[in-house]
Amino acid sequence: MSISQENKSKLKSLLGEERVFFKDETQMDQATFLSFGTDRTKVYVPDYEILTFPKNTQEVSEIVKFAFENDIKIVPSGGRTGYAGGAVAKSGEIVISLTKMDQVLDFDPFFGSLTVQAGMITKNLHKEAEERGFYFPVDFAATGSSHIGGNIATNAGGVRVVHYGLIRQWVLGLKVVTGTGEVLEFNGEILKNNTGYDLKHLFIGSEGTLGIITECTLKLTKKPADNRILFTAVPDFPSILELFKETHNMSLPILAFEFLTKYCLDKVMDHLHVPDPFSEVSPYYVLMEFEITEESDDEKLFSFLETIMEKGYVSDGSLAQNSRQAETFWKYREGISESISIDYTVHKNDISLPLRNMNPFLEDMQSLLSSKYPGFEIALFGHIGDGNLHLNIVKPKDLSDSEFFTQCKKVDPSMFELLQKHHGSISAEHGIGLLKKDFLHFSRSSAEIEVMRMIKKALDPKNLLNPGKILP
Amino acid sequence: MSISQENKSKLKSLLGEERVFFKDETQMDQATFLSFGTDRTKVYVPDYEILTFPKNTQEVSEIVKFAFENDIKIVPSGGRTGYAGGAVAKSGEIVISLTKMDQVLDFDPFFGSLTVQAGMITKNLHKEAEERGFYFPVDFAATGSSHIGGNIATNAGGVRVVHYGLIRQWVLGLKVVTGTGEVLEFNGEILKNNTGYDLKHLFIGSEGTLGIITECTLKLTKKPADNRILFTAVPDFPSILELFKETHNMSLPILAFEFLTKYCLDKVMDHLHVPDPFSEVSPYYVLMEFEITEESDDEKLFSFLETIMEKGYVSDGSLAQNSRQAETFWKYREGISESISIDYTVHKNDISLPLRNMNPFLEDMQSLLSSKYPGFEIALFGHIGDGNLHLNIVKPKDLSDSEFFTQCKKVDPSMFELLQKHHGSISAEHGIGLLKKDFLHFSRSSAEIEVMRMIKKALDPKNLLNPGKILP
Numbered sequence: 001m002s003i004s005q006e007n008k009s010k011l012k013s014l015l016g017e018e019r020v021f022f023k024d025e026t027q028m029d030q031a032t033f034l035s036f037g038t039d040r041t042k043v044y045v046p047d048y049e050i051l052t053f054p055k056n057t058q059e060v061s062e063i064v065k066f067a068f069e070n071d072i073k074i075v076p077s078g079g080r081t082g083y084a085g086g087a088v089a090k091s092g093e094i095v096i097s098l099t100k101m102d103q104v105l106d107f108d109p110f111f112g113s114l115t116v117q118a119g120m121i122t123k124n125l126h127k128e129a130e131e132r133g134f135y136f137p138v139d140f141a142a143t144g145s146s147h148i149g150g151n152i153a154t155n156a157g158g159v160r161v162v163h164y165g166l167i168r169q170w171v172l173g174l175k176v177v178t179g180t181g182e183v184l185e186f187n188g189e190i191l192k193n194n195t196g197y198d199l200k201h202l203f204i205g206s207e208g209t210l211g212i213i214t215e216c217t218l219k220l221t222k223k224p225a226d227n228r229i230l231f232t233a234v235p236d237f238p239s240i241l242e243l244f245k246e247t248h249n250m251s252l253p254i255l256a257f258e259f260l261t262k263y264c265l266d267k268v269m270d271h272l273h274v275p276d277p278f279s280e281v282s283p284y285y286v287l288m289e290f291e292i293t294e295e296s297d298d299e300k301l302f303s304f305l306e307t308i309m310e311k312g313y314v315s316d317g318s319l320a321q322n323s324r325q326a327e328t329f330w331k332y333r334e335g336i337s338e339s340i341s342i343d344y345t346v347h348k349n350d351i352s353l354p355l356r357n358m359n360p361f362l363e364d365m366q367s368l369l370s371s372k373y374p375g376f377e378i379a380l381f382g383h384i385g386d387g388n389l390h391l392n393i394v395k396p397k398d399l400s401d402s403e404f405f406t407q408c409k410k411v412d413p414s415m416f417e418l419l420q421k422h423h424g425s426i427s428a429e430h431g432i433g434l435l436k437k438d439f440l441h442f443s444r445s446s447a448e449i450e451v452m453r454m455i456k457k458a459l460d461p462k463n464l465l466n467p468g469k470i471l472p
Numbered sequence: 473m474s475i476s477q478e479n480k481s482k483l484k485s486l487l488g489e490e491r492v493f494f495k496d497e498t499q500m501d502q503a504t505f506l507s508f509g510t511d512r513t514k515v516y517v518p519d520y521e522i523l524t525f526p527k528n529t530q531e532v533s534e535i536v537k538f539a540f541e542n543d544i545k546i547v548p549s550g551g552r553t554g555y556a557g558g559a560v561a562k563s564g565e566i567v568i569s570l571t572k573m574d575q576v577l578d579f580d581p582f583f584g585s586l587t588v589q590a591g592m593i594t595k596n597l598h599k600e601a602e603e604r605g606f607y608f609p610v611d612f613a614a615t616g617s618s619h620i621g622g623n624i625a626t627n628a629g630g631v632r633v634v635h636y637g638l639i640r641q642w643v644l645g646l647k648v649v650t651g652t653g654e655v656l657e658f659n660g661e662i663l664k665n666n667t668g669y670d671l672k673h674l675f676i677g678s679e680g681t682l683g684i685i686t687e688c689t690l691k692l693t694k695k696p697a698d699n700r701i702l703f704t705a706v707p708d709f710p711s712i713l714e715l716f717k718e719t720h721n722m723s724l725p726i727l728a729f730e731f732l733t734k735y736c737l738d739k740v741m742d743h744l745h746v747p748d749p750f751s752e753v754s755p756y757y758v759l760m761e762f763e764i765t766e767e768s769d770d771e772k773l774f775s776f777l778e779t780i781m782e783k784g785y786v787s788d789g790s791l792a793q794n795s796r797q798a799e800t801f802w803k804y805r806e807g808i809s810e811s812i813s814i815d816y817t818v819h820k821n822d823i824s825l826p827l828r829n830m831n832p833f834l835e836d837m838q839s840l841l842s843s844k845y846p847g848f849e850i851a852l853f854g855h856i857g858d859g860n861l862h863l864n865i866v867k868p869k870d871l872s873d874s875e876f877f878t879q880c881k882k883v884d885p886s887m888f889e890l891l892q893k894h895h896g897s898i899s900a901e902h903g904i905g906l907l908k909k910d911f912l913h914f915s916r917s918s919a920e921i922e923v924m925r926m927i928k929k930a931l932d933p934k935n936l937l938n939p940g941k942i943l944p
Contacts, residue, residue, distance in 0.1 A: 108826065108827070108828060109717055110713045110716055110717050110827040110828050111826065111827050111828070111859070112720055134720075154666065155666050155670075157664060161663070161664070166663075166664065168670070169641065178923075182919050183919075184917070184919055184920055184923070185917065186920075187895060187897075189826040189829075189895045190824045190825065190826055190859050190895070190896065190897055190900075191633070191638075191824070191858050191859055191860075192629055192633070192638065192824040192855075192858050192859060192860050192897065192900035192901055193824060193897040193899075193900065193915065194626065194627050194677055194897075194899050194900065194901055194902065194903045194904070195897055195898060195899050195903075195904055195908075195912060195915040195916055196677075196678075196904060196912060196916055196920075196921075196924050196942050196943070197674055197677065197678055197682070197924050197927060198627075198640070198673055198674070198676065198677055199920060199923060199924070199927075201670055201673030201674070202669055202670070202673070202674065204670065205666055205668075205669065205670055206668075206669055210669070222720055222721065225723065241582045244582055245581055245582050248584055248606075248694055249694065251697065251765045293723045352662045352663070352664040352665060353662065354580065354583065354661040354662055355580070355582040355583055356580060356582055356583070357661075383664075386663050386664050387583070387662050387663055387664060388663075388664050423659060423661045423662065424662060425659070425662050425664065425665040425666075425667055426667060427665075427666050427667050428662075428664035428665065428666065429664055429666055430666065431666045431667075432666070432667055432668060436667075440667060440668060443665065443667040444667055444668055445656070445657065447654050447655075447656055448656055448658075448668075448671060449668075451650075451656070451671055451930060451931065452668050452669050452671070454930035455669060455671075455927060455930060458923060458926035458927060458930065459923065470668050470669075471668070
């Protein structure tokens, strides 16, 4: 496909010369141009025609209307930190980058909410909230690059979901541009508005396939006064569940409940050259973060530790004595991904399961691997309090990378079947995008997929918005 | 319309003689029969053909399929405590009562969730949760009659929304039957499931127009250890906002932030024969409920009271010394509706507004009334921390009831226009139903209403489910 001179002029007059770029012109170097049409998946080769940088909702609407009239497919582009190919443009599309839409639009100090353009970098949103005496609690590794609009489009989670929930819970209002260029506004100034269907939630997690999120109003909260890390060794899997149950009875709010196996701990120790934090070997470890508001809360933590040791849920445990030690403890959890990826070849999966079904699933998974893929090892860790596991398969030394990945492609459907059997999800946080769309039926029924298609058709009748993503 | 003998037999063989009733047969007295097709609105006259009592999702699906084949309209019937005519059957419909669907289906002690049939009475759900060591926090006056399914279908709120949010936030999973009889299941066993559009939220607050909710999985939490009531006199409206803002900085969780005017306080004192809790007259009063976990938290409350008095946000304040006094304080807020309704004729409205826009709206509203409806007085109270006001217009003594209601029908659209101007909602909690559907456009744009119609068509192609509700 190539863009006519007339259409080029139209877009240039709409946005100005400096905010529209074409594949076949050379104002921008090719690598930079292409980077706006890809994400962290790395398995797709971007190839698209037009790159645009609108500054406001009106301009996004006009670009979409232009695309609608000319039947050009559209890929919305945010911070491009996704792992499912949701932001990949590889079929001659027009890319709408929200990068220049990063302004604060409104702040309500009474209600405690902030309205921003969707292209604001998540870390900057955190800063804007804190400068106003508030706190925005959705946080994860990619916040330095990700856009808040992309976070909403993928219903982002992160490390403190167990306390704060997913980003869905913090979205009060949205402004979106649908596939016809229509602007829909879901009022974020009011909390209670029982006037028909809550359409806003359709767009949260829709990966840009129903509309482009251009503005959002977010609920803010107050920052935890302080926190404490409790790092524990757990003797068996059922004890992890009992331990989590025990936290429900704690009077201190639990901010994180993360877990890792001995295998992961060893890899971090090897890679980061840190000592074993425990004197005896244990198969599982759980890191808990609690919010505290005063010194005396430490007593509650000691008494909690005493209880869980007495009950046998943990065999050893240590409370971080200062913020430096807290950081060190977090490293054993946060260093896993890096430690494994750098020293080993891995195949990643981000899955979720009901807590109570995790052990049976893991047993099934283990026997699948040992019977059909001997030598494959699992590095298991994650936000277990949310039912979210990062299940990384580590390549056996004697297998080539390409042979390993070929075999993993066979493991995946078998694993998804096991997930379905145990009522789990094939994608906890990362979404579906291009990467998992062929497996959507393992998590959603055909009736649901049919309803999704009808909704897609209602909001994007020409199937122009991020086409090919999510729906198989 | 009359039902053929063949169809009668079909339904009887489907449900058994004792769970299906016909208008023209006399197994059930007429008043009881009709009560299943009405709600608390009282302005509509029920008139329908068939009453059914399914016991499970499968039976609901079969009844809907029967209705679909025979083009019979359907009204889902729960606890019938609504105030918007959402459960009214007045056009020969088949009523599907969920009354016999009140069983616990599942409990997950680790995750802290309960799965029940949708016909469970809300109060019973509270009990089931507490018996399992948990707490379900959505609470309001009608929980002794309302069904949990109806609460979800209307996205119920209540008195502690400021802390716990609306019921939407507590719904993990749903099973629904669409307008074709198709069963959709949105997995409530997992918290994280980013696999396409979150359809569940469409049904929450859809007032039975998109599907019949038959089962639900609810997140549970822990019960507040104890609470304290702070009752304060506030000198002017802006101080209410400042006071609310101040609560954001409190370390104790605020469970309720309720407000009433001097007018309402007087009415409660008159009706319930209770003394003025304050020594001096004040135009506004705010009742706050805080969660406390230990005795020493009382000090925090005293210091908070000191701060807000020093800052001039409140002119007087009193902390309930015991649970009896706490109850007494709550009476000044909870007794308003009864005190006004019994002694006066009132026209009720349940609206919401951004906190910061409330005062300008109220000023506009006051000048509308004094210029066009002299003698009309406003009784104003509500969940002001959620932006939710109960705005009751009280009939002047010299006006007849019928003349008063005729005039109120003219006040409403003018008030809705003012709400629109100040970014408010015409229905905060009560929904749209039949009562407000002609005014929907004051809160939702025509583009939004069009999208709602398309979604309705996708899920209920023959427009059989609770037709005439919500959409004008």
